[in-house]
Amino acid sequence: VIEASASTVVGLNAVIVAVTDEAPRVLVIPHDRERDSLPFGPLDPGRDRTLELALRGWVREQTGMELGYVEQLYTFGDRWRHPGERDGDHRLVTVGYLALVREERLTSDARWRPFYDYLPWEDRRDGRPAVVGDMLEPWLETFITQGPGFGAKTRGDVRDRRERVDIAFGMGGASWDSDRVLDRYELLYEARLVAEPFADRERPVPADRPMAGRAMAYDHRRILATALSRLRGKIRYRPVVFELLPDTFSLLQLQRVVEALSGMRLHKQNFRRLVEKSGLVEGTGQFATGTGGRPPELFRFRRDVLRERPSPGVGLPGLPGRQ
Amino acid sequence: VIEASASTVVGLNAVIVAVTDEAPRVLVIPHDRERDSLPFGPLDPGRDRTLELALRGWVREQTGMELGYVEQLYTFGDRWRHPGERDGDHRLVTVGYLALVREERLTSDARWRPFYDYLPWEDRRDGRPAVVGDMLEPWLETFITQGPGFGAKTRGDVRDRRERVDIAFGMGGASWDSDRVLDRYELLYEARLVAEPFADRERPVPADRPMAGRAMAYDHRRILATALSRLRGKIRYRPVVFELLPDTFSLLQLQRVVEALSGMRLHKQNFRRLVEKSGLVEGTGQFATGTGGRPPELFRFRRDVLRERPSPGVGLPGLPGRQ
DNA sequence: AGGGCTTATGCTCAGATTTAGCATAAAGAT
DNA sequence: ATCTTTATGCTAAATCTGAGCATAAGCCCT
Numbered sequence: 001v002i003e004a005s006a007s008t009v010v011g012l013n014a015v016i017v018a019v020t021d022e023a024p025r026v027l028v029i030p031h032d033r034e035r036d037s038l039p040f041g042p043l044d045p046g047r048d049r050t051l052e053l054a055l056r057g058w059v060r061e062q063t064g065m066e067l068g069y070v071e072q073l074y075t076f077g078d079r080w081r082h083p084g085e086r087d088g089d090h091r092l093v094t095v096g097y098l099a100l101v102r103e104e105r106l107t108s109d110a111r112w113r114p115f116y117d118y119l120p121w122e123d124r125r126d127g128r129p130a131v132v133g134d135m136l137e138p139w140l141e142t143f144i145t146q147g148p149g150f151g152a153k154t155r156g157d158v159r160d161r162r163e164r165v166d167i168a169f170g171m172g173g174a175s176w177d178s179d180r181v182l183d184r185y186e187l188l189y190e191a192r193l194v195a196e197p198f199a200d201r202e203r204p205v206p207a208d209r210p211m212a213g214r215a216m217a218y219d220h221r222r223i224l225a226t227a228l229s230r231l232r233g234k235i236r237y238r239p240v241v242f243e244l245l246p247d248t249f250s251l252l253q254l255q256r257v258v259e260a261l262s263g264m265r266l267h268k269q270n271f272r273r274l275v276e277k278s279g280l281v282e283g284t285g286q287f288a289t290g291t292g293g294r295p296p297e298l299f300r301f302r303r304d305v306l307r308e309r310p311s312p313g314v315g316l317p318g319l320p321g322r323q
Numbered sequence: 324v325i326e327a328s329a330s331t332v333v334g335l336n337a338v339i340v341a342v343t344d345e346a347p348r349v350l351v352i353p354h355d356r357e358r359d360s361l362p363f364g365p366l367d368p369g370r371d372r373t374l375e376l377a378l379r380g381w382v383r384e385q386t387g388m389e390l391g392y393v394e395q396l397y398t399f400g401d402r403w404r405h406p407g408e409r410d411g412d413h414r415l416v417t418v419g420y421l422a423l424v425r426e427e428r429l430t431s432d433a434r435w436r437p438f439y440d441y442l443p444w445e446d447r448r449d450g451r452p453a454v455v456g457d458m459l460e461p462w463l464e465t466f467i468t469q470g471p472g473f474g475a476k477t478r479g480d481v482r483d484r485r486e487r488v489d490i491a492f493g494m495g496g497a498s499w500d501s502d503r504v505l506d507r508y509e510l511l512y513e514a515r516l517v518a519e520p521f522a523d524r525e526r527p528v529p530a531d532r533p534m535a536g537r538a539m540a541y542d543h544r545r546i547l548a549t550a551l552s553r554l555r556g557k558i559r560y561r562p563v564v565f566e567l568l569p570d571t572f573s574l575l576q577l578q579r580v581v582e583a584l585s586g587m588r589l590h591k592q593n594f595r596r597l598v599e600k601s602g603l604v605e606g607t608g609q610f611a612t613g614t615g616g617r618p619p620e621l622f623r624f625r626r627d628v629l630r631e632r633p634s635p636g637v638g639l640p641g642l643p644g645r646q
Numbered sequence: 647a648g649g650g651c652t653t654a655t656g657c658t659c660a661g662a663t664t665t666a667g668c669a670t671a672a673a674g675a676t
Numbered sequence: 677a678t679c680t681t682t683a684t685g686c687t688a689a690a691t692c693t694g695a696g697c698a699t700a701a702g703c704c705c706t
Contacts, residue, residue, distance in 0.1 A: 008368045010331050010400070010416050043400065045331045045414030051400040075398040075418050077333070077366065077374040091368030093333050093416070095398050167629050177633035252653075270694065272655075277692095293653025294701040306490050310500035315693095575682075593665070595684075600663095616682025617672040638664095 010043040011094040012055045013220065015073070015227035016065070018103035018112065019244045019257045025103065025112040026224060027063070028216070036113065037217035038224070039063065040094075055097050063108050069100040069243040074226050076219060096223045098230060100243035115228060116263075117214045118221055121169075122181055122228065123263045132169075135210050136193065140165050143191035178262050178316075179233045185225035188212055196221060232262055237311035239280055242301040248284055250296035251275060258314050266316070274315040279305045333366040334417040335378045336543065338396065338550035339388070341426035341435065342567045342580045348426065348435040349547060350386070351539075359436065360540035361547070362386065363417075378420050386431050392423040392566040397549050399542060419546045421553060423566035438551060439586075440537045441544055444492075445504055445551065446586045455492075458533050459516065463488050466514035501585050501639075502556045508548035511535055519544060555585055560634035562603055565624040571607055573619035574598060581637050589639070597638040602628045 015038060016027040028036035041058030048054035056067050073096040103112060116123040120131050144161045147153045162172070168183040170176030188194045195215035198205045205211060215221065234240050241257055255271050275281060281299040288296050305312045338361060339350040351359035364381030371377035379390050396419040426435060439446040443454050467484045485495070491506040493499030511517045518538035521528045528534060538544065557563050564580055578594050598604060604622040611619050628635045 008331050008333050008366065010333070043331065043414075043416070049402045051398065051416075072397060074395060075374065077418070079372045091366075093366070093374075093418075095400070163630065172630075174630040175633050179634065250654085267694070267696095268653095269655080269657090269696085274693090289702085291653070292703065293651085294655080294703095296654060307486070307495075307497040310498055311502065573683085590666070591682095592667085592684075592686090597664090612673090614682070615674065616680080617674095617684080619683060 008091045008093055010045070010051075011092055012041050012043060012051060012058075013038045013094050013096045013223055014040075014055055014059055014067075014099055015096065015224055016059070016067070016099045016101060017115075017227065017231065017244070018101050019260050020103045020112070022256045022260050024115040024228075024260050026115055026118075026227075027106075027110050028113050029110050031217040035215050035217045036220075038220045039110065043095075051095055052097070059099075063106065063110050065101065065104065067099045067101065069240065071098045071230075072096075073098050073223065073230055076223065078219075094223075096226060098227045100240060102244065102246065115224070118216060118224055119181065119185065119228065120213050121184065122178075124176070124178075125259055125263060125265050131212060136169070136188075136212060137171065139193050139210070140169065140171075140187075140191060143193070148190055148192060178264060179229055181229040181232065182222070182225045185222060189222070194221065228261075235261060235314055236316060237313040239301060239305065239312050239314075241314055245301075248286065248298040248300050250288055250291070250298060251281075252296060254281070254299070254314075258316070262316055264316070271315075278312060278315070279308055280312055280314065331414045331416055333368070333374075334415055335364050335366060335374060335381075336361045336417050336419045336546055337363075337378055337382055337390075337422055338419065338547055339382070339390070339422045339424060340438075340550065340554065340567070341424050342583050343426045343435070345579045345583050347438040347551075347583050349438055349441075349550075350429075350433050351436050352433050354540040358538050358540045359543075361543045362433065366418075374418055375420070382422075386429065386433050388424065388427065390422045390424065392563065394421045394553075395419070396421050396546065396553055399546065401542075417546075419549060421550045423563060425567065425569065438547070441539060441547055442504065442508065442551065443536050444507065445501075447499070447501075448582055448586060448588050454535060459492070459511075459535060460494065462516050462533070463492065463494075463510075463514060466516070471513055471515060501587060502552055504552040504555065505545070505548045508545060512545070517544065551584075558584060558637055559639060560636040562624060562628065562635050562637075564637055568624075571609065571621040571623050573611055573614070573621060574604075575619060577604070577622070577637075581639070585639055587639070594638075601635060601638070602631055603635055603637065 014027075018025050018027075027039060029039055031037040039059060039062060041055065041062070043051060043054045048057065052070055052072070055070065059065055059067055075093060075095045077091075077093040079091065106112070120129055121136060123129060144165055145153070145158060147157060147161070164183075165187060166172040166174045167177075168180055168187050185194070189197050192198070192209070193212050195205055195211045196219065199215065200219075213221075216224065231240070235258065241254065241261070244257055245254060251272050252268070254275065255266055255268065258271075259266055279302060282302045284298045284300055286298045288298055337350075341348050341350075350362060352362055354360040362382060362385060364378065364385070366374060366377045371380065375393055375395070378393065382388055382390055398416060398418045400414075400416040402414065429435070443452055444459060446452060467488055468481060470480060470484070487506075488510060489495040489497045490500075491503050491510050508517070512520050515521070515532070516535050518528055518534045519542070522538065523542075536544075539547065554563070558581065564577065564584070567580055568577060574595050575591075577598065578589055578591065581594075582589055602625060605625045607621045607623055609621045611621055
C-alpha cells in the first residue's frame, strides 16, 4: 500500500550535552570555516535493532564515548532542509536525540563548544545580554512592521507578529519564559536574524544585516534549540541534572549547573531549602576542600526520591516544580 | 556516505483525541475481530513538504476531518515491530502525532472509542479501578518475583523490578504519578499482562493468563500510551484543554474535561479559584440553560494569557501548574 | 595571630498559595 | 413548597515562597 516516488533515508542526530565551568557545552564537529555540525549518523535499516541503539553505536565508533542518559527529541522531516537535497531523489528524515554526559577528553576531531555561542540570547545569568537590546530588539521591531520579505503587510499580520515576538522574547510587558528556546530561534529564522535562512537558500547574508549567534550547518541549530527547550522544561520535573554532575557534589555545584542550563540566577538560600526539602539529595558527611571559603558538604542524588514524589525535579523561582 | 542494506519507509500515525460525555476518546480503525488500529498513512518522500502536512493530508482524505491542534509525539523505529516485517527487506519507521479535536460525526469506517477501554488502569476518577486490585497487582507481584520468562532471577533483578513496578503503579507506598502512562504500559508489556507481546511473537495468549485492557494492532497501544502521557503532562503548562472544548463552556465542563484526561477527580471550588485566578478564561456574561441546577456562566478561553504568564495551564491538585 | 575575603549554612518574617470545607444562590423536578 | 442539583462566595489552617540577616568555617595576606 505504500508507494513512494522517491526513497527515504533516516538519519540520527545527537545533541550531547555536558556542563563544565558553569557553561553548558555541546559536542560538535567542525563543518567549514565558520560553522559546526552536530554529530550525525545513519540508521542502517538492515542492522540496527532500535533507533537508540543505532545512535549509541555510531557515537561510540566516532567519539569513543559511551552514552548514558539518552532521550529522543524530535523528528525533522521538512523537504529541502539539506541544501544538497534540492536536486535529490532521496528524502532525509532525521531523528534528534538528547544525551547528557559528564565532559571527557575527546580523541576525535569533535570538540566541546558552549551552547550559548549558538544561542547567546538565552543566557540571562548576568542580566539581559547585550545582543538583545543592541541588535535583536531593534531588528525584531523592523521584522514586526516590515515582515520577513517585502510581501503584503496587512494590519493583522503586524499584530500577529508583534504578539508572537512579545510572547517569545518577553517584550512589550510579556514575561520571559525560559523554556521557549525553540520559539525564539524559529522567530529569528523567520526574521532572518540568524544565518541559516540565507544558507538554506544559498544566498549571501546582506552586508548591513547583523546575525545573532554562531551559525551551525544544516538545521542543526534548530535541533540544538529543541534540545535546550526540552532540557529546561524537564529539569523541573525529572532529576536529569544529576546526569551532568559527578556522583557527589556540593549544593552550589548543583545550583551552578541548574543556572547554567536555565540561563538564570537563583537565590542561594532558597535553592538550598528547596533542594534539601525535596528529598532529591542526601548529605554524605564528607566535605570538599580547596574551594576557597568554608568547605561545603558533598551530597549525592537520592534514587529513592523517584518512589516518593510524582515528578521530582529542581525548582526554579517563579516556576515552582510540581511537588 | 549513507549505505543501507535495506530500504526504509516512513509512516505516520495519528492519535486523534476528543472528549465527549466525560470520556476521552480516540479515533480508531477496526483491524480484526478484537483489535483496532490507529489511523495510519505513509510519507510520500517525493511529494509531502513536511511530515505534519503529510499527516493532515491523509487524515483529510481518509476521514474528511480537518485537524486543528497537532503535535509530534515520538518516532518509533524498533525492528520487528510489525509482525509482517520479519521476512522483510524494508524497515518501517513511524512518527506518531497527537491531534486534539472536537468530536464530530464520522463518515468513514473509523470510529470513536474511549481511551480507557485500552488503558483501563489509567482512569482513577472513581477510585482505583477494579482491574488493578483484582488482576494487575497480583500478577505484577508474580512478575516481580518470577520475571518475564523463566530466565535467571537474581536478587538484584527482583529488587529492580519491584522498584520499577512500585514507581510506575504507585505501589508499596510510592505515590501515583498520573503522567507515567507509558512506563505503566511498557511494564505491562514486559510482564506480558497485555496481549501485544504475544501477538508480536505470533504466539497465543496462555489460557490461564488475564489480559489487561483492549489490545490494539501493531504497537499502536504504545503510541496511545505515549499520547496520554504527553497530554497529561502538557495540560498543566499549556492551554491545550481548550482545543477539546467548544468556544464557550462552563467551568464545570472544563473541569470534567481535565478530570477525564488526567484520570482523577478535582476539588470543585479550588479548581474554579485556580482557573479564574490564572487568567486562562473570561466570563461571557451569558449563562447556559437546561443543565439541571443553577445555570452556570459560560466562559471563553483568553488568548492573552499567553502574553502574561510563562507557562499557562490548568492546575492539578498536588501538582500545581507553574505559575 | 589577626583581619579580610570567600563560601556555607541556619534562621526569620511577611506575603502568597493551597487544601478542605461551610454556606448560600438559583434553577428544575416532584 | 420542598427537594435535588449545580453554581458560586468565602474562610481558616497549613504550607510554601521570596528576600534578607546573621553566623560559621575555611583560605590568604600581612
